[in-house]
Amino acid sequence: MRLRMEAFIKSQQEKIVRELEKVDGKRFRIDKWDRPDGGGGISCVLQDGDVFEKAGVNTSIVYGTLPRAAIAKMRVNHKALDPDVESLEFFAAGLSLVLHPHNPNTPTVHLNYRYFETANADGSSNAWWYGGGTDLTPSYLFDEDVIHFHKAIKVACDAHDRSYYPRFKKWCDDYFYVKHRGEGRGVGGIFFDDLDESEKDQEQLFAFVQDCLEAFLPSYLPIVMRRKDMTFGEKEKMWQQVRRGRYVEFNLVHDRGTSFGLSTPGARVESILMSLPLTARWEYMHEADRGSREERLVNVLKKPVEWV
C-alpha cells in the first residue's frame, strides 16, 4: 500500500499542477527535497500568477521515528496509539494543496489526503489509517459555487458509502472551526481521519480516497472559470485580505496538521507553511456593514449550512 499510495498521489500531483498551469498561464516552481531523517517530497508552488496569488500542491513521503511529543499530537486523531511508548516508527504519504486566488470572488480551496502507518520498534506493524478532506473558503458567497463543490464531493462519497458525506461534512464543519472567533474557516466540504479496518478494509478505503482526490479538479475548476475575471474594487480586495487573516489564524492557532508538521523533527517548514496566503490583514474591530454581502458571509460562517 505504501508504494501504491505514493504512485497515486504523485500522478495526481502532476495532473493537478498541469491543469492549474493551463488555467493560470504561469508555471509552478518545483522543489524536490529530502528529509534528513527519512523520506522527502515534491513541493510545487506558483506565486504571483495571473489567477492565483499563491498556489501550493505538495506531496510528501515521510518515515522515521516519532518522538513522544509528536505521538501525543497524533493520538488526538488516532486513539488506538499506545500513549506510553517513548517512540514509534511511522510512515506517512500525503498530498496537500491550498490555492489562494487573486480575485476576491474566487474562493480559496484546501485539500489533503494522507495514508499513515505505524510500526513497533521491532518492525512489526502497529496500525494504518487514512485521513483527509477538502474545504472551500470564500470571501464572497455565491451559493451556486458552494452547492457545486459540495455536490461533487457528495457524489464521490455516495459511491462508497451513503453515510460518508453527512458524517464527513459535519466532521469538516467541526474541525475547521475558528473557536476564538466563533465562526467556521469557510463553508466546509468533508474531513475525516483515522479511517482504519474498523471502518472498511484497506482496499475499499484506498478506492474511496482515490475517488475523492480525483473529484477535486471538477469540484473546483468550474468555480474558478466562472469567477476569475469578475470585476472587483478596493473594498472587495480589503475584505479578502481581512478574511485571509482569519485563514492564518485558523492554520497557526488551531490546525492540528500544521501543529503536527511544525513539531515533526526535520520537517520542511516552507512546505508546511505554503498554506498561508501571500498577503493578509488584521484590522482592529473590523465589522461588515449591515445587510452587506460581507455580513451575509459572516452569518453563514457562524452557522453551518446544509448545501445539498
Place this chain on the structure above:
Amino acid sequence: MRLRMEAFIKSQQEKIVRELEKVDGKRFRIDKWDRPDGGGGISCVLQDGDVFEKAGVNTSIVYGTLPRAAIAKMRVNHKALDPDVESLEFFAAGLSLVLHPHNPNTPTVHLNYRYFETANADGSSNAWWYGGGTDLTPSYLFDEDVIHFHKAIKVACDAHDRSYYPRFKKWCDDYFYVKHRGEGRGVGGIFFDDLDESEKDQEQLFAFVQDCLEAFLPSYLPIVMRRKDMTFGEKEKMWQQVRRGRYVEFNLVHDRGTSFGLSTPGARVESILMSLPLTARWEYMHEADRGSREERLVNVLKKPVEWV
C-alpha cells in the same frame, strides 16, 4: 496591591497614548469594555496613522474563575500552582502594547507588564506574582538603536538588582524564539515571569515593574524620531511585510500569552490580537540576498548578541 497596580497601569496608559499621539499626529480610538465573567479593560488603538501602521496600548483588569485548561497553561509559568484543582479564583492586571510603524527602518516594539493573584475557592490567598518585559523587532538593523534600547532597560534593571538585566535578557532571547524557523522574533530586550516572594518582597518587585514601565518611552521614542522619516522603497516595504509574517507566526504559534488569552473564557479577542500587524506577507522560499542588510538581520536573529 490590586488597586495600586490598576491605578499605575492606567496612568501609564494615558501617558503613553498621549506621547504617541504627539509623535503620530493622529488620535487613538479608545474602547472601554467589560468582561462578562468579571473585570474589563481599556483598549487604545491607532490604525493607519502617519507614523504607526497599527499601535495598540491596552490595559485589562480581569478576575474570575480559571478553568482547568487555563490553569494548565498558567502552570507552565507558575510552577507552584496545584495542577489537580478543578478551578481557581484569579485576578490579573496588566498593560500590553505593540507598535508597528509604517517605515521599515523603524522597529516594532512590544511591552507587557502584569500582576497576578490566585485564590482558593474559599477566598484565601493562594499566590501572587509579576511578569512582563519588552522587546524590539526591527526589519532593518541599526546597531545604535538596539544598543540604546537595551541600555535604557539595563539602567532600569540595575537600579533594583544587578543580576536582573543579564538574567531577563537571556530569558527574553529564549522566550521570543521562533522555534520552527530557528531564529529569534527580534533583537530582544527583557522578559521575566513568576517573580514572587521567593525573588523579593512585593513592594520591591512593584517598584521594579514601575521603573521598567516608566523606562519605555525614553527607550523607544528616540529611535522612532531618528527613523520615521527615512526614505525607503518597494524592496524595503516587502521585506518588512515578510518579517511581519514571522511576527504573526510567533504570536499565533508560540506565544503563551496569546494562547492563554484566547483560551480564557470571555476574553476580548480583538484586544488580544491587536498585537498582529495591519498587513503581513508569506512568500514561499523567500531568502535574503548574500551580503545584504536583510541577510545581516537574519544572521543576528539566529544568534543572540550581547548589545551592552
